[in-house]
Amino acid sequence: MPQEGSVKDRQTMEVTFWGTRGSISTPGRGTEKYGGNTPCVSVTVGDIQIILDAGTGIRNLGLEVDGESIGKEKISRFHLFLSHTHWDHIQGLPFFQPLYEPHAHLTVYGSRKKGRFLSSILKGQMDVDYFPIGLSELAATLDIQEISSRVIRLGPVMVDWEEQSFHPGGSVRYRLSLNGKKIVYATDVELDRLYEPTISKREREAHLKRYIKFVENADILIADGQYTEEEYPKKAGWGHTSIPVLIDLALQAQVRQLAIFHHDPRRLDAEIDDLWRMGLERIKAKGSHMTLFWAREGMTLAI
Amino acid sequence: MKEQISASDPLSSTILISEKPVVEELHSKGSAVFKVYPGSSREKTVRITLPETIIGRAGECHFRLDVPSVSRFHARVFARGHEYVIEDLGSTNGTFVNGVQVLRCVLRHSDQIQLGQAKIYFFEERACHRKAV
Numbered sequence: 001m002p003q004e005g006s007v008k009d010r011q012t013m014e015v016t017f018w019g020t021r022g023s024i025s026t027p028g029r030g031t032e033k034y035g036g037n038t039p040c041v042s043v044t045v046g047d048i049q050i051i052l053d054a055g056t057g058i059r060n061l062g063l064e065v066d067g068e069s070i071g072k073e074k075i076s077r078f079h080l081f082l083s084h085t086h087w088d089h090i091q092g093l094p095f096f097q098p099l100y101e102p103h104a105h106l107t108v109y110g111s112r113k114k115g116r117f118l119s120s121i122l123k124g125q126m127d128v129d130y131f132p133i134g135l136s137e138l139a140a141t142l143d144i145q146e147i148s149s150r151v152i153r154l155g156p157v158m159v160d161w162e163e164q165s166f167h168p169g170g171s172v173r174y175r176l177s178l179n180g181k182k183i184v185y186a187t188d189v190e191l192d193r194l195y196e197p198t199i200s201k202r203e204r205e206a207h208l209k210r211y212i213k214f215v216e217n218a219d220i221l222i223a224d225g226q227y228t229e230e231e232y233p234k235k236a237g238w239g240h241t242s243i244p245v246l247i248d249l250a251l252q253a254q255v256r257q258l259a260i261f262h263h264d265p266r267r268l269d270a271e272i273d274d275l276w277r278m279g280l281e282r283i284k285a286k287g288s289h290m291t292l293f294w295a296r297e298g299m300t301l302a303i
Numbered sequence: 304m305k306e307q308i309s310a311s312d313p314l315s316s317t318i319l320i321s322e323k324p325v326v327e328e329l330h331s332k333g334s335a336v337f338k339v340y341p342g343s344s345r346e347k348t349v350r351i352t353l354p355e356t357i358i359g360r361a362g363e364c365h366f367r368l369d370v371p372s373v374s375r376f377h378a379r380v381f382a383r384g385h386e387y388v389i390e391d392l393g394s395t396n397g398t399f400v401n402g403v404q405v406l407r408c409v410l411r412h413s414d415q416i417q418l419g420q421a422k423i424y425f426f427e428e429r430a431c432h433r434k435a436v
Contacts, residue, residue: 014406033411257403291403298388298409299400 010046010156013178015220016300017041019057022226022240022262023088033269035297038088039262041222043176043183048155051080052174052185052222054093057297062097076103079154081161082110083187084171085121093122094131104140111172112146113163119144147172162214165207166190167239175214181303184215184255187224187262191241191249192232208249215253219303222295223250225260228275243275247282250290257291257301334428335387335410337366339421355381358418359392372396372419380410387425389416 019025019037026036038055049065051058065075078098083089098104110118122144123135135142152159158177163170166189173186191211194204215221225247226240243260250258260279263272272294279292339347349366358366361375368377374394380387390407391398399417400408410416414425 016407293401293403296409296411298386299403299405300407301404302406 010048011179012045013157013176013181013183013303014044014300015041015183015222015303016044016061017057017259017261017295017297018061019053019055019092020261020263020295020297021055021088021265022224023265025056025088026265030268030270033296034263034267034272034294037297038091039083039187040092041185043157045155045157045178047075047077048157049075049078050154050157050159050176051078053083053089053187054080054091054096055088056092056095058092059095059097060297062095062099066097076101076105078104078106080106080108081159081172081174081185082108082118083173083185084111084167084169085118086169086188089188090122090125094126094133099138099140099142102139105143106140107143107145109145109147109152111163111170112148113170118146162210164189166193168237171239173214175218182218183303184218184221184223186215186221188239189224189241190237190239192236192245195245211249212253215250215255218253218255218257220257220259220301221250221253221255222259222261224262226262226264231264243279244282247279247292251283251286251288255290257293259293259295261295263294336426336428337416338424338426339368351380351387355379357392359394368418368421370419370421373421374419377418378416383409386410389425394418 017035019040020035021031021038023038025038028036035057037057037060039053040055040057040061041052042061043050043052051061076098099106108118108122125131126133126135128134147161150160156178159174161172161174164173164186171188173184173189176183193199194207223246224241225243227235227242229242229244232242240262246260247258276292276294283290283292335351337349337351339349353365356365357376357379358364358368359375359377360367360369360373364376374392374396376392377394378389378391378398380389387410388407389398389400389405389410391405396419397404399405400410401415410425412425412427416423416425
């Protein structure tokens with residue numbers, strides 16, 4: 001008989017993309033291959049469920065957890081790490097099914113560098129003007145924490161983080177480590193800004209050193225590559241990186257797999273296929289064997 | 304129903320990320336086929352008819368690939384809602400979709416699946432709405 005394919009041990013990180021689209025959800029035939037839901041990635045290690053961002057993709061994760069648990073012990077403890085609180089990264093949270101179940105427990109982690117408390121921002125999006133159920137009315141236990149310690153340990157998984165410099169309102173990148181394997185989630189950051197003439201050489205080198213050190217040798221880097229080189233100048237200052245800059249930095253950091261993420265809402269599947277082809281040519285021209293792909297909904301990798 | 308590809312068939316090494324359609328077509332959800340390109344003029348089409356299709360080298364598999372680098376029970380394809388999902392069954396050489404090693408992946412039209420050295424394409428079957436471009 002075939003063996004069970006799903007990895008439910010504590011030696012492997014199972015990474016699933018639930019939402020890969022940036023800015024706003026884009027349902028429709030032209031985006032169904034790579035997906036139209038906004039950012040949400042889950043990392044499962046045995047019974048530990050880590051979620052990166054709560055874009056609209058988190059709704060399908062909640063439904064899957066609910067459906068999967070029939071006849072099994074339910075995963076009821078979730079750890080949600082928010083890169084930041086822009087709409088596309090939090091808007092799915094009110095639709096996360098486990099929040100309506102009394103046995104569930106969700107801890108939300110986010111930056112403490114906000115002008116307002118993280119809890120008040122999340123509460124605000126569930127104000128009666130925007131949503132019929134308030135944050136305090138949820139059946140699940142909710143614990144909202146502004147990150148204070150450098151490292152968060154969740155069983156065998158170690159999560160560390162850094163504030164990112166180039167995104168309006170700020171954003172955080174996370175690194176998940178288990179048995180020497182590393183997943184880096186670094187979205188919503190405008191790395192092209194490092195090459196602006198207004199940035200001094202010293203400042204650029206300091207930023208680059210910090211970035212490279214964080215993502216270096218990642219088994220997978222999930223990173224924002226929203227714009228093409230041609231599109232970027234018109235979107236400068238919006239907080240997103242262009243594809244060639246991201247690829248070159250990932251190569252420099254000797255990343256093993258680069259998952260380009262936060263796809264532009266205008267980008268159709270066929271256009272992503274073309275960008276992928278061009279990206280592979282760029283990597284080949286540089287003599288690298290790094291795996292490159294554009295993240296797509298419904299894809300699970302074992303790290 | 305069992306389908307078998309013999310080891311003597313030279314396997315295609317073509318990597319297909321997407322195909323530029325010559326006609327604009329609307330996909331009909333719910334039915335799909337695998338196409339196996341052995342590299343010769345003959346191609347093999349396997350219709351997916353079961354809620355779960357086991358692919359591998361073993362005789363018990365629904366879709367048999369008699370290729371040494373394919374594990375006995377290599378992967379399964381199952382229906383989930385209106386979609387098909389491929390899942391690796393702990394194979395030795397892995398399951399790849401469009402060149403990326405996956406544990407599990409929702410399949411989309413024209414995806415290339417690689418199991419060991421065997422390359423298969425997944426096509427959703429199309430409705431009769433066709434419009435020349």
